[in-house]
Amino acid sequence: MNYCKECGHSLKENARFCAECGTEVSKPQPTGVPPQQEHSQSTQPHRKTRKPWTKKQKLAALVTGLTILLLVIGYQAGAALTDKDRLIEKFNEAIKDQDNQKVADMLTSSDSALSISEDTVKPMVSYFNENEDYHEFVIDSLKNQSEILEQNEDNYDNPHLFSLKKDGKTAFLFDNYNIVIKPFYFNVGTNLPETTIYLEGEKVATTDSESLEQEIGPVLPGTYELKTTFENDFVTLENHREIELIDLSDQNLYTEVYLEAGDVYLNTDYDHLASKVSYYVNDEVVESDEDGARFGPISMDGSATAHAVLEFPWGEIETEQIEIDDDSINLPVDSLFSESVKNDIMNAVHTYAQDWANAYQELDHSQFSNVSDELLEVLSEDIAQMKDANMKWVGTYKSSLFDLDSFDLEYNDETYTAIVETSLHYNSATVSADDEEVKKENKEYEREYELTYDESNNAWVVNDYYSLFWGYSAENEKELNPAEE
Numbered sequence: 001m002n003y004c005k006e007c008g009h010s011l012k013e014n015a016r017f018c019a020e021c022g023t024e025v026s027k028p029q030p031t032g033v034p035p036q037q038e039h040s041q042s043t044q045p046h047r048k049t050r051k052p053w054t055k056k057q058k059l060a061a062l063v064t065g066l067t068i069l070l071l072v073i074g075y076q077a078g079a080a081l082t083d084k085d086r087l088i089e090k091f092n093e094a095i096k097d098q099d100n101q102k103v104a105d106m107l108t109s110s111d112s113a114l115s116i117s118e119d120t121v122k123p124m125v126s127y128f129n130e131n132e133d134y135h136e137f138v139i140d141s142l143k144n145q146s147e148i149l150e151q152n153e154d155n156y157d158n159p160h161l162f163s164l165k166k167d168g169k170t171a172f173l174f175d176n177y178n179i180v181i182k183p184f185y186f187n188v189g190t191n192l193p194e195t196t197i198y199l200e201g202e203k204v205a206t207t208d209s210e211s212l213e214q215e216i217g218p219v220l221p222g223t224y225e226l227k228t229t230f231e232n233d234f235v236t237l238e239n240h241r242e243i244e245l246i247d248l249s250d251q252n253l254y255t256e257v258y259l260e261a262g263d264v265y266l267n268t269d270y271d272h273l274a275s276k277v278s279y280y281v282n283d284e285v286v287e288s289d290e291d292g293a294r295f296g297p298i299s300m301d302g303s304a305t306a307h308a309v310l311e312f313p314w315g316e317i318e319t320e321q322i323e324i325d326d327d328s329i330n331l332p333v334d335s336l337f338s339e340s341v342k343n344d345i346m347n348a349v350h351t352y353a354q355d356w357a358n359a360y361q362e363l364d365h366s367q368f369s370n371v372s373d374e375l376l377e378v379l380s381e382d383i384a385q386m387k388d389a390n391m392k393w394v395g396t397y398k399s400s401l402f403d404l405d406s407f408d409l410e411y412n413d414e415t416y417t418a419i420v421e422t423s424l425h426y427n428s429a430t431v432s433a434d435d436e437e438v439k440k441e442n443k444e445y446e447r448e449y450e451l452t453y454d455e456s457n458n459a460w461v462v463n464d465y466y467s468l469f470w471g472y473s474a475e476n477e478k479e480l481n482p483a484e485e
Helices: 035-042 055-081 084-096 100-105 122-130 132-150 339-362 373-388
Strands: 162-170 174-181 184-189 196-199 202-206 213-219 222-231 236-245 253-256 261-267 276-281 284-286 293-299 305-312 315-318 328-330 391-403 408-412 415-432 441-454 459-467 477-480
Touching: 084 100, 084 122, 084 132, 084 162, 084 174, 100 122, 122 132, 122 222, 132 162, 184 236, 196 213, 202 213, 236 253, 261 305, 276 293, 339 373, 339 391, 339 415, 339 441, 339 459, 339 477, 373 391, 373 459
Parallel strands: 184 253, 261 328
Antiparallel strands: 162 174, 184 213, 196 202, 196 222, 222 236, 261 293, 276 284, 276 305, 305 315, 391 415, 391 477, 408 415, 415 441, 441 459
């Protein structure tokens, strides 16, 4: 059996062409050919004539080869560029270089509300560089995730803050990987409505009367400065707190940034006596009622002050200015009477003492110029009894002493009554109207006088008096003599 010299396929007898590859085979030698000639023919194989390549063919072959080479190089480059380990290394380097823009470009999140930018990654990058252990922990975690993905465990449970996840393919050839970050949400509580909350200097929320707690987020991991502020007509308040969000356990963290402030109650011991009381904080009037003033919020660190002005028919009394350092403050009143009003009261008693001497000397009640109708009636009856008893009073009014610390005020039946302790001095005697020679003696009358305020005449009138059973004793006193009327 003969075989094709080109492809080795078996040939049929007398076949001129190979049924397999179509190559022409040698013709069979005719009978009688000399052996030498037969040998010569059998030892010279048949050669197929090939045309040389044209320039076009050569160019096409070159382009094809280069294309294949570029595809191979491109594939290798694409595989390298999309390699998850390369991504982790680039992320690591960007953090070390504090290249915030590169870090932002390599992060993604399933939370569409999260802003990932050069500015928003600053707290995170700063935390990484200030806490090398945490930095290494995150990179090691990503590398471990890469090994798991290498084992084609695409659907493994990934509870990490920074997750390495496959996200389809690039150019339909290469696996694409992303570093996916879980953002934080947290809650901030305050103690005052209308408090503004700032995160890294940017306003993010405002509390109201219905909710003193606000949810903040989403934000990237890192350390953040929280600030709360409150401002009204009386005070500006501010407080700061740092919050650290670096672990999944920090999710939905609650933190309080309270302001040192609250409502304050102001009053005086004489609100029930004054016809009107006005309360002031930092010299600004605040609302009040008959029980005092309750207002706020305001700082209780002593930076603000309060005082009150009490109004009476005869004038105003201003309390001391007190620093606000408690939630309840009683504003002290040195005296319900100004020096001018005290002088008016003392002069009224002084005038009465002189009138008394004149009235009893003359036995004429019309000499009284500043007594109430009730007291005038009592004095008139006393003078009438002296007349009936044929008695007379002989003497002179010498002086009056006033205890300046004894002034007090009462308010009953819509009438103001001032009280003062005195010691009146006379040189006198009460004798029979028939006595011609009278021996006078110095006499002291220690009394508590009550004077009511006559609003129609804007004057104090003597209404009553009582003997001081405990006696008159004063460390702070003033003396008036008849010449000082």
